[in-house]
Amino acid sequence: xxxxxxVLLSAWGAGDGEAGSRLFTRHYRSVYRFFSxxxxxxxxxxxxxxxxxxxxxxxxxxxxxxxxxxTFVLAIARNLLLKHLRDRRKDPDIDADAVSLADCGLxxxxxxxxxxxxxxxxxxxxxxxxDSQVVFEMTYWEQMPAREIAAILGETEAAxxxxxxxxxxxxRGAIEALAxxxxxxxxxxxxxxRWADGLRxxxxxxx
Numbered sequence: 001x002x003x004x005x006x007v008l009l010s011a012w013g014a015g016d017g018e019a020g021s022r023l024f025t026r027h028y029r030s031v032y033r034f035f036s037x038x039x040x041x042x043x044x045x046x047x048x049x050x051x052x053x054x055x056x057x058x059x060x061x062x063x064x065x066x067x068x069x070x071t072f073v074l075a076i077a078r079n080l081l082l083k084h085l086r087d088r089r090k091d092p093d094i095d096a097d098a099v100s101l102a103d104c105g106l107x108x109x110x111x112x113x114x115x116x117x118x119x120x121x122x123x124x125x126x127x128x129x130x131d132s133q134v135v136f137e138m139t140y141w142e143q144m145p146a147r148e149i150a151a152i153l154g155e156t157e158a159a160x161x162x163x164x165x166x167x168x169x170x171x172r173g174a175i176e177a178l179a180x181x182x183x184x185x186x187x188x189x190x191x192x193x194r195w196a197d198g199l200r201x202x203x204x205x206x207x
Contacts, residue, residue, distance in 0.1 A: 005069035013060045024053055027073050029204055033141055034077045036203050037122055040106055052077045067151045075152040096130040117188040118195045124174035132167035140196035
């Protein structure tokens with residue numbers, strides 16, 4: 001955490017555009033990665049990223065600095081994602097513990113030039129419960145500790161560890177359903193850290 005995030009946020013809210021630009025640049029990639037495998041188009045990703053930072057400024061009074069700004073901004077990103085999905089489905093009662101992005105009509109995400117295992121991982125993630133996907137991606141892509149993920153979802157660290165175990169089981173089941181051979185399943189599951197790191201680098205290089 002950068003110690004001056006709260007100062008930058010306050011200054012941005014008071015009209016300091018340069019402070020806003022610095023805060024945006026500092027945390028843009030985390031927010032972009034959050035939406036990158038969850039929305040149907042690049043335009044939708046960019047729109048939700050912009051909405052997220054606008055909402056941060058509007059909600060700045062709630063940021064006390066007792067958690068990292070990244071935690072604050074990703075909690076807002078998750079809320080906006082769920083609102084986007086509810087509006088898209090015209091369903092106010094989407095259960096992020098039970099519904100997947102595939103259930104919401106968002107199919108496979110294609111990343112040009114990626115290994116088959118990485119493509120399997122991306123597609124499988126869209127087939128597990130939304131909050132399972134969020135917990136998995138925050139762990140593997142953002143490398144966030146359980147306490148920070150707990151703050152985002154409003155749960156305990158123990159609950160998040162349980163969610164991660166559940167997410168891995170759900171993910172394995174989805175990969176098994178998608179894979180063409182048992183070797184693909186093993187290669188994808190055994191290389192989760194490697195495939196996730198490669199995807200993180202892919203998105204970072206493109207932004």
